[in-house]
Amino acid sequence: MQTLMDRNAGFTLVELMITIAIAAILVTVAVPGFQGFVLNNRMTGNANDMIATLGYARSEAVKRAADVTVCASNDGESCSGTWTAGWVVLDNADNVLRAQEAPGGTTTLTGAGTIIFSANGRMTTPAAATTLTLCSGKDDIQGRQIVIEPTGRAGVVSAAC
Numbered sequence: 001m002q003t004l005m006d007r008n009a010g011f012t013l014v015e016l017m018i019t020i021a022i023a024a025i026l027v028t029v030a031v032p033g034f035q036g037f038v039l040n041n042r043m044t045g046n047a048n049d050m051i052a053t054l055g056y057a058r059s060e061a062v063k064r065a066a067d068v069t070v071c072a073s074n075d076g077e078s079c080s081g082t083w084t085a086g087w088v089v090l091d092n093a094d095n096v097l098r099a100q101e102a103p104g105g106t107t108t109l110t111g112a113g114t115i116i117f118s119a120n121g122r123m124t125t126p127a128a129a130t131t132l133t134l135c136s137g138k139d140d141i142q143g144r145q146i147v148i149e150p151t152g153r154a155g156v157v158s159a160a161c
Contacts, residue, residue: 039141046103047134047144047156050087053100054115054146054154057089061117066092067124071114073099083109083132106137111146121152135161 011019053070061068073088074081076099084107089098103109111132116125123130129150135143143161148154 058117058152062121065119069116
């Protein structure tokens with residue numbers, strides 16, 4: 001007499017098709033949410049790149065006891081173009097200390113033309129708090145504002161684009 005344990009265990013074709021259908025439904029629901037997650041992380045990364053650049057420029061200004069400039073740059077060598085194309089950190093002799101490429105994709109960065117940190121770490125140009133706005137180009141993804149205080153301290157807040 002053959003028992004239940006003696007038969008081959010496995011999936012039937014119907015069970016396999018039901019499992020595949022459920023997996024397809026789950027993937028269809030999860031992928032749009034995952035794309036939003038990826039875009040939000042990309043925005044955070046881009047904002048953190050700018051914060052790191054500003055912190056670097058400020059610390060270099062203090063270390064060198066001289067002005068250090070952060071500005072938009074199309075070519076990674078001079079202050080020209082828009083923030084969306086990238087940015088560069090220059091010392092007071094216009095030597096490139098650091099260059100950052102464009103954020104990429106549909107991401108845009110807009111704001112002040114030039115940010116200059118003095119030897120005491122304070123922002124000298126512009127004299128008031130400055131805001132750079134980072135937008136993803138997607139309506140459902142919240143933007144980021146990088147706010148640079150006159151003291152030189154930079155922070156990130158959420159923004160509508």
